[in-house]
Amino acid sequence: QKEVEQDPGPLSVPEGAIVSLNCTYSNSAFQYFMWYRQYSRKGPELLMYTYSSGNKEDGRFTAQVDKSSKYISLFIRDSQPSDSATYLCAMTTDSWGKLQFGAGTQVVVTP
Amino acid sequence: DAEITQSPRHKITETGRQVTLACHQTWNHNNMFWYRQDLGHGLRLIHYSYGVQDTNKGEVSDGYSVSRSNTEDLPLTLESAASSQTSVYFCASSDSPQGHEQFFGPGTRLTVL
Numbered sequence: 643q644k645e646v647e648q649d650p651g652p653l654s655v656p657e658g659a660i661v662s663l664n665c666t667y668s669n670s671a672f673q674y675f676m677w678y679r680q681y682s683r684k685g686p687e688l689l690m691y692t693y694s695s696g697n698k699e700d701g702r703f704t705a706q707v708d709k710s711s712k713y714i715s716l717f718i719r720d721s722q723p724s725d726s727a728t729y730l731c732a733m734t735t736d737s738w739g740k741l742q743f744g745a746g747t748q749v750v751v752t753p
Numbered sequence: 754d755a756e757i758t759q760s761p762r763h764k765i766t767e768t769g770r771q772v773t774l775a776c777h778q779t780w781n782h783n784n785m786f787w788y789r790q791d792l793g794h795g796l797r798l799i800h801y802s803y804g805v806q807d808t809n810k811g812e813v814s815d816g817y818s819v820s821r822s823n824t825e826d827l828p829l830t831l832e833s834a835a836s837s838q839t840s841v842y843f844c845a846s847s848d849s850p851q852g853h854e855q856f857f858g859p860g861t862r863l864t865v866l
Contacts, residue, residue, distance in 0.1 A: 650793065674853045685843055685857030686796070730795060734853060740811070741855065743795040 645669050648731055648744030657753050661718035665731035665744045668712065672733040672742075675707050677716045680728045680746065689716075689729075721751045755780045759844050759858040767866055772831040774861050776844030784847040785827040786855065787811075787819060789840040796843065802827055834865045 648665045655661055663677075674693055678686035692698045695709045706715040714733075718725055731744040757778040766772050778785065783804045788796040798811030800819040808819050816838060818830045831838055841862050845855040 646795075648795070676853050683860070685845075685859050687857065688854055691853045732796075732853075740798060740801065741796075741853075743797075745793055745795040 643668065644745075646731065646733060646742050646744045649747055650745050652748040652750055654750045654752060655721055657721060657723060657751055659721050659751075661716075661721050661725065661749055661751070663716040663718075663729050663731075663747050663749070665714050666712055667714075667733060667742075669733075669735060669742075670709070670712065671735040674734045675705070675714050676732040676734075676741070677703075677705055678730045678732060678743075680730060682727075686730055718749075721749075723751050723753050725749060726751050757844060757846055757856055757858040759842075759861050761861060762859065763862045765864045765866065766834050768834060768836060770834050772834050772863065774829045774831075774842055774844075774863070776827045776829065776858060777825055778844075778846040778856075778858075779825065780846055780848065780856060781824060782846035782848040782856075783824065785821070786845040786847070787817070787827065787829045788843045788845065789813065789838075790843060790860075791840050799829065799842075800827075831863075836865050839863060839865045 646667045676691040677689045680686040692707045695707045698705045702719045704717045728746040728748045730746040732741040760775045786801045787799040797813045802821040844858040847855040
């Protein structure tokens, strides 16, 4: 069983809808939780990160972490076609940054 | 502007050949990482380095090696390329102690025939 599980999608939504993405994990020692966005044939770029449990908001993006359920989420409000990409969750247990990635969810926002 | 570059961007090689993928960053980051990305597996860590002369094995290190002689470069070598090593390879760097802010290069698409 993988340490981090993520539904690969694709997830197709109409423009303006809320996109809801999530990952589950098994290692209770994970402390930092990240979301990366990856456009086709590009390298991943960090969207946001959260330390421990709680919510974090950045513009149209909200990240949530529920450590008791070992479950993290990313919400994208007012989705745009430019949000079409693969979104990868990542986590790390320690202070030296060996990340465990989910498989990535492909999101398609249709005009 | 600081950046991280990879070369070549595309490479086709034959089974058994030695291949070296280059990674160069101008962020002056101490931490550098090599990943491979395959459908259904996400990004998997091959090797990583926390500074000059430091190298460590990651999750899928068999058949790969790295060396770190300066801060800017971490070349990845496939000693004897195998078809199972056909993949997209990403280099990343970070200077955050927690490693959460990793900056990725554009990737190298490697095909082993």
